[in-house]
Amino acid sequence: MDRSAFLDRVRTRLAGTIAPDLPGELPRTMVSGDGRGFDRFAEELAALGGEARSVSPDELEEAVKAAAEGCTRAVLGADLGPYADRVAGGLAAAGCAVLEPGREGAAAADLGVTGAVFGVAATGSVLLSSGPGAPRTTGLLPERHLAILPRDRLLPGLEELIGRLPAATGSASQMVLVTGPSRTSDIEMTPVLGVHGPEHVIVLMVGG
Amino acid sequence: MSARPPGSFRDRAGALLERPEVAAAIGRAMDIRARGRSTVFSGADVEAMRAAGEAIRAHTIANLPRYLDAFAEAADRHGTRVFFAADASEAVGYVREVLRRTGSRRIVKGKSMVSEELGLNAALGSDGAEVTETDLGEYIVQLAHEPPAHITVPAVHMTRAQIRDLFNRELGAAVSDEPRALTHMARRVLRDRFLAADAGITGVNFGVAETGSLVIVTNEGNARMCTSLPRVHIALLGMERLVPSFRELAVLLPLLTGSATGQRITAYLNVIAGPRRPEEPDGPDEVHVVVVDNGRSAILGSEYRSILHCIRCGACQNVCPVFRQVGGHAYGGTYGGPIGAVLAPLLEGFEQAGDLPHASSLCVACTEVCPVNIPLHEHLISLRRDVAATRASAGERLTFRLWGLLWSRPRTYGVTARVARVGQRLLARRGRIPRAPFPLSRWTAGRDLPPLAREPFRDRWRRRHGS
Numbered sequence: 001m002d003r004s005a006f007l008d009r010v011r012t013r014l015a016g017t018i019a020p021d022l023p024g025e026l027p028r029t030m031v032s033g034d035g036r037g038f039d040r041f042a043e044e045l046a047a048l049g050g051e052a053r054s055v056s057p058d059e060l061e062e063a064v065k066a067a068a069e070g071c072t073r074a075v076l077g078a079d080l081g082p083y084a085d086r087v088a089g090g091l092a093a094a095g096c097a098v099l100e101p102g103r104e105g106a107a108a109a110d111l112g113v114t115g116a117v118f119g120v121a122a123t124g125s126v127l128l129s130s131g132p133g134a135p136r137t138t139g140l141l142p143e144r145h146l147a148i149l150p151r152d153r154l155l156p157g158l159e160e161l162i163g164r165l166p167a168a169t170g171s172a173s174q175m176v177l178v179t180g181p182s183r184t185s186d187i188e189m190t191p192v193l194g195v196h197g198p199e200h201v202i203v204l205m206v207g208g
Numbered sequence: 209m210s211a212r213p214p215g216s217f218r219d220r221a222g223a224l225l226e227r228p229e230v231a232a233a234i235g236r237a238m239d240i241r242a243r244g245r246s247t248v249f250s251g252a253d254v255e256a257m258r259a260a261g262e263a264i265r266a267h268t269i270a271n272l273p274r275y276l277d278a279f280a281e282a283a284d285r286h287g288t289r290v291f292f293a294a295d296a297s298e299a300v301g302y303v304r305e306v307l308r309r310t311g312s313r314r315i316v317k318g319k320s321m322v323s324e325e326l327g328l329n330a331a332l333g334s335d336g337a338e339v340t341e342t343d344l345g346e347y348i349v350q351l352a353h354e355p356p357a358h359i360t361v362p363a364v365h366m367t368r369a370q371i372r373d374l375f376n377r378e379l380g381a382a383v384s385d386e387p388r389a390l391t392h393m394a395r396r397v398l399r400d401r402f403l404a405a406d407a408g409i410t411g412v413n414f415g416v417a418e419t420g421s422l423v424i425v426t427n428e429g430n431a432r433m434c435t436s437l438p439r440v441h442i443a444l445l446g447m448e449r450l451v452p453s454f455r456e457l458a459v460l461l462p463l464l465t466g467s468a469t470g471q472r473i474t475a476y477l478n479v480i481a482g483p484r485r486p487e488e489p490d491g492p493d494e495v496h497v498v499v500v501d502n503g504r505s506a507i508l509g510s511e512y513r514s515i516l517h518c519i520r521c522g523a524c525q526n527v528c529p530v531f532r533q534v535g536g537h538a539y540g541g542t543y544g545g546p547i548g549a550v551l552a553p554l555l556e557g558f559e560q561a562g563d564l565p566h567a568s569s570l571c572v573a574c575t576e577v578c579p580v581n582i583p584l585h586e587h588l589i590s591l592r593r594d595v596a597a598t599r600a601s602a603g604e605r606l607t608f609r610l611w612g613l614l615w616s617r618p619r620t621y622g623v624t625a626r627v628a629r630v631g632q633r634l635l636a637r638r639g640r641i642p643r644a645p646f647p648l649s650r651w652t653a654g655r656d657l658p659p660l661a662r663e664p665f666r667d668r669w670r671r672r673h674g675s
Binding site for chain 1: 233236237240248249250251252253256257259260263264266267270271272273276277280286290292293294298342343344345348361362363367368371387388390391392394395398399402403418419427428429430432433435436437447452453454455456457458459461462463466472473474475476477478479480481482483484485487488489490491499501505506508509513
């Protein structure tokens with residue numbers, strides 16, 4: 001059915017319906033910020049089976065090395081900004097080879113390292129955005145996902161993140177807010193981590 | 209329209225009640241869900257959230273033409289192709305055409321109730337496409353050739369041992385019945401399907417009118433896979449599932465996840481705005497949105513309009529005492545529980561699903577948990593009235609007319625009660641009536657009938673207080 005005929009039909013059925021206004025101010029929710037920053041972020045992420053550390057730029061290389069322990073092949077997003085060299089150094093120190101990014105590389109890797117556009121303290125979440133140097137497979141296919149979050153990108157709650165989405169969505173074809181490991185409870189309601197996405201999620205918050 | 213199995217709710221429910229282990233499994237799962245919901249909202253003013261949710265949904269539905277138009281315009285700007293489908297056959301026809309044109313044979317699917325409603329899998333299967341459900345619960349019921357039994361827990365009726373046997377038979381595996389082992393077995397099989405897929409088909413939780421974005425929440429990550437790996441992504445959007453802008457999601461998303469699974473937020477919240485840009489290394493080349501009416505617009509002008517406010521959380525199912533006994537299969541269609549008992553008769557017609565509004569004790573638990581304050585029990589009562597108006601037989605009408613005449617006058621009411629008190633002497637055993645003649649036998653087949661008191665209340669009142 002063409003759009004105008006479809007909409008006309010809807011319009012006809014709705015004729016005479018009185019439309020209430022949108023609520024002016026929205027209430028706070030359980031994912032609103034509570035004034036705490038990284039402590040809250042780390043608590044929430046740990047409760048879901050993830051892990052967060054706050055490090056200075058000088059400590060980053062060592063922290064990446066620790067996060068990459070046990071991994072042998074990594075894919076790396078080009079969205080790491082000023083931290084790219086230190087991340088690469090940490091991976092090298094961990095003995096982790098770096099594969100070509102994209103689906104083949106990501107499918108073969110056991111670690112994916114991405115930047116994070118924003119973090120949300122109230123939920124322990126990081127926002128990933130696809131883009132030219134940021135394939136969506138990097139943080140998706142490997143079993144372990146390491147996200148590098150700049151300290152000044154940590155937001156208190158979901159409202160603040162949502163306020164920034166319209167601007168962010170203008171350029172990115174896909175964004176995903178990641179909150180801890182992939183999970184299911186589809187079999188007898190038993191929680192299991194690592195269904196399709198990464199089983200391990202580590203966030204390193206970096207800043208002075 | 210997906211074919212409804214033969215028989216009535218009563219027949220299907222009766223068969224399911226013969227399997228008490230099913231009711232036990234569903235009851236356990238629903239308890240976990242209901243507990244999760246009751247704790248997740250602590251620390252927030254849930255009534256304020258519900259009021260805001262209701263206002264947002266009512267505003268959006270009343271302005272649907274404007275928001276659908278804006279959604280299509282905005283989606284077009286980032287290259288998403290929007291198709292408006294008046295009914296199931298148009299929707300299925302469009303999906304088939306996209307798949308044919310792009311040479312897509314291997315399809316991975318994310319969870320979509322609309323797809324169940326359209327009977328899409330059967331249609332694509334008959335075209336020779338290989339369709340794989342990738343939500344773990346949906347994958348399990350697909351392997352078992354069954355429809356999902358619950359909105360958010362599709363395999364709620366199956367035990368781990370049944371799932372193990374199913375996997376070992378269908379996948380040639382030798383896996384234990386540990387949920388972790390079973391889950392990771394499915395992960396391996398489905399990972400290969402994702403990487404080989406030509407097209408991904410998903411549902412949509414919210415379409416954002418302002419930006420033409422698609423918002424999809426999952427915990428497993430299957431929607432991320434379906435929308436990232438294949439060359440083509442087709443999203444099925446019930447036409448009522450829009451929000452004016454991102455802003456409203458600050459309330460609707462926590463209402464949805466809290467009500468659905470007792471989670472503050474899901475593991476993944478995807479926001480999709482069109483196909484991959486030219487310089488992007490991965491992502492689909494084409495993104496299509498099929499906006500589905502399929503009977504919804506007919507509800508808009510009726511007293512049932514607020515059923516279109518539903519955000520498909522399944523909370524009404526979790527608390528429904530009828531659903532908890534029999535699960536979703538008894539309802540015979542895509543939507544079960546209180547939401548299904550309202551929606552199915554409206555979408556599919558009274559002929560098909562007119563018995564479902566009676567599958568309720570009218571305890572109002574559904575209305576009390578609905579995150580957007582849909583008066584489900586009122587809709588159920590109104591539907592019973594509407595169904596009766598169209599299908600009650602002449603004999604039935606006459607019976608109720610006579611009954612009404614007798615019981616709306618104190619004298620004739622008293623006469624019937626006296627007759628019943630004499631008659632029940634023959635039937636009562638130890639203060640209960642275990643068996644009674646037709647039509648009361650319909651009642652006593654399932655439970656005892658309490659006999660009338662020896663002395664009517666009105667007599668006792670007169671004796672104590674005078675008239």
